[in-house]
Amino acid sequence: MRADAIFQWNMTNAEAETYQLACIYDREFRRIFKGVENFGGEVRRNTLPKTSDPRKAWLFKYCWKLRRETRGLLESHQYRQYVVANLSILKMNYLKHESISIEPNAICGDQAWIRWKVFERWVANKETDVSAAPPIPSVASTDVKIIKEIDRTKKFLYERCDGEPTYDKIRKFLETGVFKLWIMTEKISKFYMVLSPFVKESCDIEEFSESCSFDPVLFRQKITDEVKEYFRHEYAHEYQPTSD
16 A cells, blocks of 8 residues: 555545555455456556556445445454455356456445345354354355345444444434335345334334235244344344433
Protein backbone atom coordinates (compact mmCIF):
# COMPACT_ATOMS: atom_id res chain seq x y z
CA MET A 1 0.00 0.00 0.00
CA ARG A 2 1.25 3.49 -0.87
CA ALA A 3 0.39 5.38 2.32
CA ASP A 4 1.39 8.64 0.72
CA ALA A 5 -1.49 8.27 -1.76
CA ILE A 6 -3.90 9.02 1.07
CA PHE A 7 -2.29 12.43 1.54
CA GLN A 8 -1.52 12.99 -2.13
CA TRP A 9 -5.21 12.73 -3.05
CA ASN A 10 -6.46 14.36 0.16
CA MET A 11 -8.66 11.40 1.13
CA THR A 12 -11.29 11.56 3.85
CA ASN A 13 -11.18 9.01 6.67
CA ALA A 14 -13.80 6.89 4.91
CA GLU A 15 -11.88 7.07 1.62
CA ALA A 16 -8.65 6.15 3.38
CA GLU A 17 -10.28 3.07 4.91
CA THR A 18 -11.65 2.11 1.51
CA TYR A 19 -8.24 2.64 -0.09
CA GLN A 20 -6.65 0.35 2.49
CA LEU A 21 -9.27 -2.30 1.70
CA ALA A 22 -8.63 -1.87 -2.04
CA CYS A 23 -4.90 -2.34 -1.41
CA ILE A 24 -5.64 -5.59 0.41
CA TYR A 25 -7.69 -6.79 -2.56
CA ASP A 26 -5.02 -5.68 -5.06
CA ARG A 27 -2.26 -7.50 -3.16
CA GLU A 28 -4.25 -10.70 -2.60
CA PHE A 29 -5.54 -10.77 -6.17
CA ARG A 30 -2.00 -10.58 -7.54
CA ARG A 31 -0.86 -13.32 -5.14
CA ILE A 32 -3.77 -15.71 -5.65
CA PHE A 33 -3.94 -15.37 -9.43
CA LYS A 34 -0.18 -15.24 -10.01
CA GLY A 35 0.73 -17.60 -12.82
CA VAL A 36 -2.88 -18.30 -13.84
CA GLU A 37 -2.92 -18.56 -17.61
CA ASN A 38 -5.29 -16.78 -19.98
CA PHE A 39 -6.36 -14.22 -17.42
CA GLY A 40 -5.60 -11.38 -19.82
CA GLY A 41 -7.44 -8.10 -19.41
CA GLU A 42 -9.05 -9.13 -16.15
CA VAL A 43 -6.00 -7.89 -14.24
CA ARG A 44 -6.54 -4.19 -14.93
CA ARG A 45 -9.98 -4.10 -13.34
CA ASN A 46 -8.71 -5.95 -10.28
CA THR A 47 -5.79 -3.67 -9.43
CA LEU A 48 -5.19 -0.05 -8.48
CA PRO A 49 -3.56 2.55 -10.74
CA LYS A 50 -0.02 3.52 -9.76
CA THR A 51 -0.05 7.16 -10.82
CA SER A 52 -3.66 8.37 -11.11
CA ASP A 53 -6.33 8.92 -8.43
CA PRO A 54 -7.20 5.44 -7.02
CA ARG A 55 -10.70 6.66 -6.12
CA LYS A 56 -11.62 6.59 -9.80
CA ALA A 57 -10.66 2.94 -10.14
CA TRP A 58 -13.23 0.19 -10.62
CA LEU A 59 -11.72 -1.63 -7.64
CA PHE A 60 -12.02 1.36 -5.29
CA LYS A 61 -15.72 1.83 -6.13
CA TYR A 62 -16.58 -1.76 -5.26
CA CYS A 63 -14.50 -1.71 -2.09
CA TRP A 64 -16.52 1.37 -1.09
CA LYS A 65 -19.69 -0.64 -1.72
CA LEU A 66 -18.35 -3.59 0.26
CA ARG A 67 -17.51 -1.32 3.18
CA ARG A 68 -21.04 0.09 3.14
CA GLU A 69 -22.66 -3.35 2.89
CA THR A 70 -20.71 -4.88 5.76
CA ARG A 71 -20.91 -2.17 8.44
CA GLY A 72 -21.13 -4.02 11.74
CA LEU A 73 -20.86 -7.42 10.05
CA LEU A 74 -17.08 -7.61 9.71
CA GLU A 75 -14.35 -6.45 12.06
CA SER A 76 -11.49 -4.54 10.45
CA HIS A 77 -9.12 -7.49 10.86
CA GLN A 78 -11.55 -9.81 9.01
CA TYR A 79 -11.52 -8.02 5.67
CA ARG A 80 -8.32 -9.62 4.45
CA GLN A 81 -9.69 -13.08 5.18
CA TYR A 82 -13.00 -12.12 3.55
CA VAL A 83 -11.18 -11.07 0.37
CA VAL A 84 -8.96 -14.17 0.39
CA ALA A 85 -11.98 -16.42 0.90
CA ASN A 86 -13.87 -14.97 -2.04
CA LEU A 87 -10.92 -14.84 -4.42
CA SER A 88 -9.83 -18.37 -3.52
CA ILE A 89 -13.28 -19.83 -4.17
CA LEU A 90 -13.59 -17.84 -7.40
CA LYS A 91 -10.18 -19.09 -8.51
CA MET A 92 -11.26 -22.70 -7.95
CA ASN A 93 -14.32 -22.08 -10.10
CA TYR A 94 -12.24 -20.32 -12.75
CA LEU A 95 -9.80 -23.22 -12.95
CA LYS A 96 -12.71 -25.59 -13.46
CA HIS A 97 -13.33 -23.65 -16.68
CA GLU A 98 -16.64 -22.29 -15.52
CA SER A 99 -17.94 -19.26 -17.42
CA ILE A 100 -17.15 -16.64 -14.80
CA SER A 101 -15.50 -13.26 -14.90
CA ILE A 102 -13.30 -12.31 -11.95
CA GLU A 103 -13.92 -8.64 -11.23
CA PRO A 104 -14.07 -6.55 -8.03
CA ASN A 105 -17.88 -6.62 -7.98
CA ALA A 106 -17.54 -10.29 -7.04
CA ILE A 107 -16.77 -9.28 -3.44
CA CYS A 108 -20.10 -7.47 -3.07
CA GLY A 109 -23.66 -8.72 -2.77
CA ASP A 110 -25.33 -11.83 -1.43
CA GLN A 111 -23.27 -14.42 -3.30
CA ALA A 112 -20.02 -12.97 -1.96
CA TRP A 113 -21.44 -13.04 1.56
CA ILE A 114 -22.52 -16.67 1.13
CA ARG A 115 -19.02 -17.60 -0.07
CA TRP A 116 -17.58 -15.92 3.03
CA LYS A 117 -19.92 -17.77 5.38
CA VAL A 118 -19.08 -21.11 3.74
CA PHE A 119 -15.37 -20.34 4.15
CA GLU A 120 -15.87 -19.18 7.74
CA ARG A 121 -17.64 -22.40 8.69
CA TRP A 122 -14.91 -24.44 6.99
CA VAL A 123 -12.23 -22.61 8.98
CA ALA A 124 -14.19 -23.04 12.21
CA ASN A 125 -14.46 -26.79 11.62
CA LYS A 126 -10.68 -26.96 11.13
CA GLU A 127 -9.96 -24.93 14.25
CA THR A 128 -8.52 -26.87 17.17
CA ASP A 129 -8.02 -24.12 19.74
CA VAL A 130 -11.45 -23.03 20.96
CA SER A 131 -10.32 -21.44 24.19
CA ALA A 132 -10.77 -17.87 22.92
CA ALA A 133 -14.35 -18.20 21.70
CA PRO A 134 -16.99 -20.89 21.14
CA PRO A 135 -16.79 -22.48 17.68
CA ILE A 136 -19.35 -21.68 15.02
CA PRO A 137 -21.99 -24.44 15.07
CA SER A 138 -21.61 -27.01 12.31
CA VAL A 139 -24.33 -26.99 9.69
CA ALA A 140 -23.03 -29.88 7.64
CA SER A 141 -26.17 -31.96 8.04
CA THR A 142 -28.72 -29.15 7.86
CA ASP A 143 -30.68 -27.84 4.94
CA VAL A 144 -28.22 -25.62 3.08
CA LYS A 145 -31.03 -23.53 1.62
CA ILE A 146 -32.22 -22.50 5.10
CA ILE A 147 -28.70 -21.57 6.18
CA LYS A 148 -28.23 -19.45 3.06
CA GLU A 149 -31.50 -17.66 3.75
CA ILE A 150 -30.43 -16.96 7.33
CA ASP A 151 -27.05 -15.62 6.15
CA ARG A 152 -28.57 -13.48 3.40
CA THR A 153 -31.19 -12.02 5.75
CA LYS A 154 -28.55 -11.07 8.29
CA LYS A 155 -26.58 -9.16 5.68
CA PHE A 156 -29.71 -7.39 4.44
CA LEU A 157 -30.77 -6.31 7.93
CA TYR A 158 -27.32 -4.97 8.79
CA GLU A 159 -27.39 -2.91 5.61
CA ARG A 160 -30.82 -1.49 6.37
CA CYS A 161 -29.91 -0.75 9.98
CA ASP A 162 -26.53 0.81 9.15
CA GLY A 163 -24.92 -1.67 11.50
CA GLU A 164 -26.15 -4.11 14.12
CA PRO A 165 -29.96 -4.33 14.17
CA THR A 166 -31.72 -3.35 17.38
CA TYR A 167 -35.09 -4.29 18.79
CA ASP A 168 -36.38 -0.75 18.26
CA LYS A 169 -35.35 -0.71 14.61
CA ILE A 170 -36.97 -4.07 13.87
CA ARG A 171 -40.14 -3.00 15.66
CA LYS A 172 -40.24 0.22 13.61
CA PHE A 173 -39.83 -1.74 10.37
CA LEU A 174 -42.78 -3.89 11.40
CA GLU A 175 -44.94 -0.95 12.42
CA THR A 176 -44.34 1.01 9.21
CA GLY A 177 -45.16 -1.95 6.98
CA VAL A 178 -41.80 -2.09 5.22
CA PHE A 179 -40.99 -5.38 6.92
CA LYS A 180 -44.02 -6.97 5.27
CA LEU A 181 -42.78 -5.75 1.88
CA TRP A 182 -39.37 -7.28 2.54
CA ILE A 183 -40.97 -10.60 3.49
CA MET A 184 -43.18 -10.62 0.39
CA THR A 185 -40.23 -9.81 -1.89
CA GLU A 186 -38.02 -12.40 -0.13
CA LYS A 187 -35.47 -9.85 1.03
CA ILE A 188 -36.05 -11.30 4.49
CA SER A 189 -36.48 -15.04 4.98
CA LYS A 190 -39.62 -16.41 6.56
CA PHE A 191 -37.31 -18.61 8.62
CA TYR A 192 -35.98 -15.43 10.22
CA MET A 193 -39.56 -14.44 10.91
CA VAL A 194 -40.28 -17.55 12.98
CA LEU A 195 -36.88 -17.71 14.71
CA SER A 196 -36.26 -14.07 15.63
CA PRO A 197 -36.69 -13.01 19.29
CA PHE A 198 -37.02 -9.38 18.09
CA VAL A 199 -39.94 -10.28 15.84
CA LYS A 200 -41.56 -12.38 18.54
CA GLU A 201 -41.46 -9.44 20.96
CA SER A 202 -42.64 -6.92 18.37
CA CYS A 203 -45.73 -8.47 16.81
CA ASP A 204 -48.22 -11.32 16.70
CA ILE A 205 -46.41 -13.69 14.34
CA GLU A 206 -49.51 -15.71 13.49
CA GLU A 207 -51.44 -12.59 12.53
CA PHE A 208 -48.51 -11.11 10.62
CA SER A 209 -47.84 -14.33 8.68
CA GLU A 210 -51.50 -14.52 7.67
CA SER A 211 -51.22 -11.06 6.13
CA CYS A 212 -48.18 -12.30 4.19
CA SER A 213 -49.92 -15.51 3.09
CA PHE A 214 -47.60 -18.06 4.64
CA ASP A 215 -48.05 -20.68 7.34
CA PRO A 216 -45.42 -20.34 10.11
CA VAL A 217 -46.13 -23.91 11.25
CA LEU A 218 -44.77 -25.29 7.97
CA PHE A 219 -41.56 -23.30 8.38
CA ARG A 220 -41.10 -24.30 12.02
CA GLN A 221 -41.38 -27.95 11.03
CA LYS A 222 -38.33 -27.59 8.77
CA ILE A 223 -36.14 -26.06 11.47
CA THR A 224 -33.72 -28.53 13.06
CA ASP A 225 -31.87 -28.09 16.34
CA GLU A 226 -28.71 -27.34 14.35
CA VAL A 227 -30.47 -24.55 12.49
CA LYS A 228 -31.68 -23.11 15.80
CA GLU A 229 -28.15 -23.26 17.19
CA TYR A 230 -26.73 -21.62 14.07
CA PHE A 231 -29.34 -18.86 14.19
CA ARG A 232 -28.59 -18.20 17.85
CA HIS A 233 -24.90 -17.88 17.01
CA GLU A 234 -25.41 -15.56 14.03
CA TYR A 235 -28.06 -13.42 15.74
CA ALA A 236 -26.57 -13.39 19.22
CA HIS A 237 -27.46 -9.68 19.52
CA GLU A 238 -31.14 -10.60 19.54
CA TYR A 239 -30.71 -12.72 22.64
CA GLN A 240 -29.20 -9.92 24.70
CA PRO A 241 -31.52 -8.14 27.19
CA THR A 242 -33.18 -5.11 25.59
CA SER A 243 -33.15 -1.79 27.39
CA ASP A 244 -36.42 -0.46 28.77
